[in-house]
Amino acid sequence: MRRATPRPPQADRTSPAGTVGAATALLDAYRPGTDRFFASPTRTLLTGGVRAEVPHDERPLAQRVAHILDARRRAGAPAPLVVGAVPFDHTAPAALVVPETVRRATALREDPLIALPAPHTPVADWELRPVPAPREYAGAVAEAVRRMRAGEFDKVVLARTLELTSPREVDLPAMLQRLARRDPGGYTFALPCGPGRTLLGASPELLVSRRAGRVVANPLAGSTPRSTDLAEDVRRAAALLESAKDLHEHAVVVDAVRAALAPYCRTLEVPVRPTLVRTAAMWHLSTTVTGELADPATSALELACALHPTPAVCGTPTALAREVIGELEPFDRGLYTGMVGWGDASGDGEWVVTIRCAEAEERRLRLYAGAGVVAGSSPEAETDETEAKFRTFLHAVGADR
Template sequence: MTTASQVATHVTAADPAHPAIGAATSLLDAYTPGARFLATPTRTLLAHGVRAEVPHDERPLHERVAAALEAARAAGQPAPVVVGAVPFDHTAPAALAIPETVRTAPPLTADPLVALPAAAPDAADLTVRQVPEPAGYEAGVAAAVDRMWAGEFSKVVLARTLEVSSPEPLDVQGMLERLARRDPAGYTFALPTSEDRTLLGASPELLVSRRGGRVVANPLAGSTPRSADLAEDVRRAAALLESAKDLHEHAVVVDAVHQALAPHCSELTVPAKPTLIRTATMWHLSTTVTGTLASPATSALELACALHPTPAVCGTPTDLARRVIAETEPFDRGFFTGMVGWGDADGDGEWVVTIRCAEAEERSLRLYAGAGIVSASQPEAETAETAAKFRTFLSAVGASL
């Protein structure tokens, strides 16, 4: 019988290891900062070392990645995989690499040991600073709403951040454990973005995946905080399904996904109405778009680049929304609302929207959360929504607003 400790160290990302009890959680437990960890509903992946980094140049990103993967295969790596993160600004350098070794296992949800609780965060004298402060964020939302009523644009996603400082080095491994065990059915990641910085988080949103000729996208837009009271939680979920404001916001995103994928697919199925998905802290309107790829040469990353950024993280029209974001947000988004994921030399892969995330350095952490602003938005409600989204990560750190 295969045990967790016997999982191969050179397994392709499309060929999960034997589903032994503990196989997935052993990879989670084996993570250390500097490694690349990614857990999705289809697999758990842990990679070490760097065989090659994807260069930053004038070529489209998917072409650079394809060339790097082909070069790795030509150099003798039988099944190279690229893993990493792409920033919100598509002109900025990505943090993508072909690792030396890749270990995979079934998804965390297939491992009964994921139900065991992670250790609670150590008590620490953490300092939390809001950027911008709620009043400043609400002023930005109100100004955007005024511009929408004036007809300038129809939606923009505005974010705010929390700067968390610790007198002691942060426990990145512990934070990852708590994120993964709290929402094992989602997309949990910890990826180096520089020599001393780690991007980690637990996103609920699949941007796009490709396996063979099958394409899946799962846009989320329209959300409400969950409640600890069961009756109130159900009431909030039902209200979200009937909210004209949230249904409109969701429809804009689904239409954009449809329009971006249609040129690449011979067949595309888009449900007429959204459903609900839940995380530990939020309810989201969700639509699962499925399709058949028109050309086997189109990779998962090429599809992801065609989609990015969707109105769910930027707005519409896209170029104007980007300008409004740059004018309003007093920080650089970096990898927040970009994408993280993996891809192989055959074009298969999974790319996830980088939300519910933070960037960690030795003693500091920057958390991000955003809200979709439309003409019906209320500034106080959007501040409350971002505060609820922060809770996913704050609970993993042991901090609060």
């Protein structure tokens, strides 16, 4: 790994808007272990080092973050922010820090250089181990469907993992390049998540953003794999828009987002029908919810905590779905299906649902993928959906060839 170059404390640099190569320069400059990278449809951030860590205690997370940002501002930092990830289990410690340095640029999708190909990834002799195995996962889906048809609950999101082991250390910068260049209009991230461990991914789903008093949430629920055949790809997209099962699943999530945001907003606009969002691997039903805050002091992170976890990553009723996940998933989700992003001292920020992600450590990767299970779900179809979602990362590491 390259040696880190010392950087001045509290440096905060923003590249001029529209500068060709400014956003991709931040992507190129990413260094594992010390840096945190976050790219969205509105901006690109690269932070370095750690000025302070957000403590883990009994106070609400948004309160802890507001306290530490206020302390940094009173200490002379002109525009302090936190960046990092929050786990699926809100009682577990978050991986949030105030960085030493912040570099900013416009969105990757606005940089013409993002169209250049990513560095070549040598073919690696990856050893793959699914946890649970596809047959066991399908059995868990069938059990969840049985219980829902018996009236126990309405929906649960069941996930599985794919563990990859390589003969050599994972090339994290190359992996990040491939993720970012494959879906430059999405949300790409890479950050330390523990000693020697890195969380990285390319999520399509905005949990919530706040800019001044404007709030935006973009829940995704209901999806289908894409096809390399154009006619079949269009057919799948059209079928998704008419699927009663997927439209119901999506409506449950949108209703939950509306209910969570309504107490914080004086106005809230929720479209009647969803539209489609596509990634390189999937079609998703999408609804963009917008609103105006009732109290300008409400931060993006406070809104994100009120929303998390949505039925799109947990289920409904939430408490019961959590119990079912604990019973049927044979692993700890950790940061998967939590949230990742940034927030500043004014309360603005962007928080993204932590999906299409992996945790990397030396020669190992653990990939995560999940599917929303409702009473009308098919175990085979949900298993196929998780396989399709794994493709984002399998492509990034050259394991899909």
